[in-house]
Amino acid sequence: MRIPKQNRDLWRFVLRRDLKSLSLWAVWVLLWGGGALAYNANHTTYPPERQILGWRLALWILAGAVIGFFLFRLSRVFFQRTRSGVLISSGLSRDYAPSQDPGKGRLSYDYRLNKVLHLRRPNGKRLRVRIEEKPGSYVYYREGDRLVRLHGLPYPLNLDAREEQGTLCVACGCVHKTKVPLCVSCGLSLIDVELLREKDGE
Ligand SMILES: [Zn+2]
Structure with missing residues (x-):
């Protein structure tokens, strides 16, 4: 992938x-x-x-x-290689995420560095991915979902993300509630998860 x-x-x-x-x-x-x-x-x-x-x-x-x-x-x-796995646990905080709007007041919330996502890879091994928690991370990264971290990118994508979980910017971790072509925070393009789902398992 x-x-x-x-x-x-x-x-x-x-x-x-x-x-x-x-x-x-x-x-x-x-x-x-x-x-x-x-x-x-x-x-x-x-x-x-x-x-x-x-x-x-x-x-x-x-x-x-x-x-x-x-x-x-x-x-x-x-x-670092591209790795995928099922999210088994994360240290993300529920009270931090849902009410936030990533497009507004980005500087007012308190950053949470070094949150660890624990993944179980298809071969049974565990993988730890460290991220900086952003508004919406808790909703986006749900336990039981399949995540993939593409080589070189800081944030793993959720292959099972449903529309209400939002769309993630893999570069800055900003979660968008609605589908937008570019990240409102850093301006980079957003990956269409559908394109990756087709290739999952490669
Ligand atoms: Zn971004």
């Missing part, structure tokens, strides 16, 4: 997101390596074994690269 061809802007969204992570990582490694060189420059009177040189420098840069890998979530860029 992939992002439908109709949603080219989402392909670009994923690319931009990956490139951003990669460039932040590259800047991080440069600064990290630069730190070692600055240390050497400030300690020129030290004997070579007390400076960061040769294999010590290589090890230092490698350590920085590994730390940066986790810091900038490059595992998403390289290893």
Whole structure:
């Protein structure tokens, strides 16, 4: 299952997101390596074994690269695959969602970061997807529904979503109560779940 061809802007969204992570990582490694060189420059009177040189420098840069890998979530860029599964439990809050209108007063509600959706994949394994809860998330992600997280996108789509559960923007997580062509919050296109339902099971 992939992002439908109709949603080219989402392909670009994923690319931009990956490139951003990669460039932040590259800047991080440069600064990290630069730190070692600055240390050497400030300690020129030290004997070579007390400076960061040769294999010590290589090890230092490698350590920085590994730390940066986790810091900038490059595992998403390289290893994340499209995964689907049934929602078995979520930490979403009921009282938070239903009365909200995603189009209005977006800044007034309190953000809820790091909500975990627990999915059971077709092979029986569990998958945890972390999202930031938005107005309407509680109604949209209902336990027992089949969700799919497409590669590179932060929010999983609900393959079983009925009309009253709304339409989700996979980029920002905004849930729209009525069918709209573009997300009212970030302006990206919305994926037609019908297109994915046909391909479920691939
Ligand atoms: Zn959006």
